Amino acid sequence: MHDIVLIGLNHKTASVDVRECIAFTPDETERALVTLRNQPAISESVLFSTCNRIELLMTAAESQAAINAAKQFFSEFKNVPLSAFESALYHYTGDEAVRHTFQVAASLDSMVVGEPQILGQMKEAYRQATLEKTSGVILNKLLHRTFFVAKKVRTQTGIGDHAVSISYAAIELGKKIFGDLTGKRVMLIGAGEMAELAVEHLIRNRAGAITVANRTFARGVELAKRFSGEAIKFEEIPDTIKNVDIIISSTGATDYVLRKNQIKEAMKSRRNRSLFFIDIAVPRDIDPAINRISNAYVYDIDDLKDIVDENIEDRQREALKAQRIIDEAVIGFRKWYETLDVVPTIVSLRGKVEAMASQELKKTLGSLSHLSETDQRAIKRMTGALVNKILHDPTQFLKKNGCHGDKSVSLDLTRKLFNLEEDH
Template identity: 35%
Template sequence: MHIVVLGMNHRTATVELRERVSLGTDALQHVLTQLRESRTVMESIVLSTCNRTEIYALVNSVRAGHDYLLTVLSGTSGIDKEEIDQSTYFIQGEQAVAHAMRVASGLDSVVIGETQILGQMRTAFQEAFEAGNTGAMFNRLFREVIHVGKRAQAETTVGQTPVSVSYAAVQLACKIFGDISSRRALVIGAGHMGLLALQHLQAQGVGALVLANRSPDKARDVARQVGAEVISLADVSSVLENVDIVVSATSAPGYIVREAEVRDAMKAGRGRSVIFLDIAMPRDIDPVISSVPGVYLYDVDDLDGVIDANLQERKRQAVIIESMISEAVEAFSNWLTEQEVVPLITALRAKGESIQRDVMESLLRKMPELSERDRKLLNKHTMSIVNQLLRDPIQNVKELALASGDTEYVHMFAELFGIDQDILKAQQVISPTHSEVDATRGSFVELFQRLRGETDRLAGDKRVLHPVLR
């Protein structure tokens, strides 16, 4: 098995291409269904935001998995498979796990330390879990991914300074206008991004705020928090001639602000400048308006690198987070290995207990005169012998498996102790990552020589990853 991720983000694809690949609610459920019914993909999670679309998958073949995920995105978006391939990244193993943790921590966002992505990652995991797309491995992995994202926010200052996309948009307006205390701003959309834009504009001392939303009643609670006037989307064109800053952040499928409306608004106020900041995905503002005199239009791609304030500190904090990620990847690798060892330990204990029960039954048949106290004492001591005999082998198989990250030795130990391979398979939480070990691999002398040589080789290794992460 292999953990992989296929995705596109603000670094690899244009905003136009990302719009076409971005998945709405219905499309997301369709993709999850495709992945769930595929024989190539065992587990999967789909993340689709304004700046990225990613599919995390557990596949039985890297090559086949890559091709299948490209086919899924191509079929859903209607974009040629080769075009998608040129604008996506494909990561596997340890790098895929670390990538997921960087995304959740905000290290892979347009602005380092952006905090919204953690909630989006949590939602993506929840939707995949409820759809039945995740199993033991991804349930564990993405709980760790979300845990790392939480640690990044709680234990560092990377997300404490407001440097989100909304903040970047407001900062850009402030840089262009300077003092905005005499300016009037229109925010379109009362969702999370719109609320952040309102809060940042208020914090920067904007002169007046107007909030436009499809449902004015729903927007009033948001508007009250910042003292904004509320209008409906239908009235946006009527206020364009009286505003200096427009921030649009809805989830509408088409353009809300069009060229003709902007041209009419600019004619009514000759000589003035208006900044349009389109932070929606798909875009809310027709890009053609940039040709209108006095209009300055910026979309999410233009905001990449706008914010310099706090960026250097965030980069320093990112080093701390990278250390957290490294530790978490190693811990996940150890967990994977432990899942392979647990069935063997369980089987060993079960076999030891079975032998002890057989011995006790034989003894009691031969010595029926034993008192209840003597029987309990004899049972306790015979069980103690079993536990002492198994203690070192169990400890050794744990240490060797964790040191090597390899499950081959689990099967070797099983062969050594006469544990049926079918018993191990029946108890496994995660399917084996190697082909079945040949029962006639070699003599026990050769086996012990291999184990000893491998132990010596690994003695100096600080970290060896589970095969799934290699």
């Protein structure tokens, strides 16, 4: 019976420079899987590499041999001495390896608990392993179950509900202020990554027209085009302010981009309509003195951090519920895994065939009531002998590990062919 084994390092155990040395690009992952396929100590493998973790999930006849082989593989493939990263490695076997895999997919082991990207990255790693045929019966089942558990955690807990990124918190704040962002016109000052994330959240919340102002006009045009918005030049900002409801600023400027006198002027033509400024730049883009203008409200990154911290606490509470779902799933997977061993499968197979034979025998004898006791016993003996003869070859085949090859494949196929106590 093969063990499930996991070895890896992550943001908690290894610094970023160590992770960078061991990280695998998609091309390297492809080559790595081919190398692993030819490694005798490792039967199945899925290699998972992101900026925060590098993990190798395996099945092996002997777990310690697989761990040693994996360490050597990392060192040789990445051309890094083992001493440079060995102390950062963790490894799990059996239920603990299964539990860890579930936790990673459900984003309980992430830098930001509840972030959704991790699941997509794991699915991609699994897809590569299936293409290279390094994932077999056991890891296929484990990863399908993993994706199911991650989905269950996301739908049955609030682990991903609250804003834990600054850009997301900025939009949540806008929702609190307006009640609803539908149709609200937004100006983005700066077209970097923060602005991009903010636009994605705004679109999900059905915001209205989006205007992008960026010092490099071409970059502003590029971002605006992607989100069907409009790009303007920096000089046009004061004039455009008259027509927007929310301004989100995230430039790399060292001085204020918007000052009190500019806004005072722009507010005159707004007829008391509220204007909200969300400043996610460090140093700040928006003069805090704007807050003193009637109907103008400025929120900076510190206000947003308070929202994020509060929401991280909520996520930690939801993580406890998620843990319960995972514990149940580990028990469920263990039950399936145990069925891969020979005896339970043979017992299930014999039980099923005997039950069918017994049922048919009862039906037949019921319609042949004229038979003597001796004749009935003869038919019963014949039925028993038939069952034994039918089961003899499949039983021998399974006991001898399918004559050759991987026992788990034969057992899994037997359970599917005879539909033995299907695991739902």
